[in-house]
Amino acid sequence: MHNEAQSGRRIGIVEDEAMIAMLMSEILSREGFDVVYQVATPDEAVDNTRSRNPDIILMDVNLGQEKDGIDAAMDIREFSDVPIIFITAYSDESTLRRADSVHPEAFLTKPIRRAELLETIQKGIA
Template sequence: MSVATILIVEDEGLSAMGLQRTLKFWGYDVSTSVFSKKEAIKKAKEIKPDLILMDIVLKGDGDGIDAVWEINNSMDVPIIYLTAYSDEETIKRANITKPFDYIIKPYKEEELHESIEKALQKHKFEKKLLESGEWLDKKLKGSVGVSGKYFRKMIARW
């Protein structure tokens, strides 16, 4: 079984370091944390993480929700928002990006761990389902093609 790679996007250095330490203790691969929208997009494309923990408020231009929009346009990765912001407007904006979860700080470690595991398992299942569907589509198209050729031969003989 391979170790899941998690990207932490968090504007507070101490929070990022603590979270990184906890995730490594749980057995995840967390090589680095990033602090801005620009860094988040660049690092996500570079390391292709299995999951992203995204804060809403980030350093520089744009926020975590903006970063998720751009990341979602180029890759399929589950997102868990991990933020102190629980106002209705922010939650509405974030939910449009279809995150796996939205966890409010301070959070319970068990809640975060459970959410990460569920997100990874669900994403893995969805990928397998998609691959199975693509395989089935190819098989069905192939069988229709053969049937079509056979049907044309039958008509030509008639």
């Protein structure tokens, strides 16, 4: 049974760990969300946000590249105010300060729990 408030909500997932990305995508699809993209790099995140216009983005901070999720979010902020939820396994002070500069909707820490993920998304799109 899908909650009406969730139907039609378009979500972008930016996560370089394939298993985590698949799990999030599966959970969200089951809950009636439309996962409009699932990508692993900052550049793909920016390109897909521009072309697919999600309602909310789940963005891993550490993408195993020179650019990280915060860099991608900064680029996205140049053309979109889409709510961004950062996902991170660790959060040192300087990373949090950088992340705050793009005004994220929330932070989720790994391992991600289903209930927490859904609750955070609901708040982000309310």
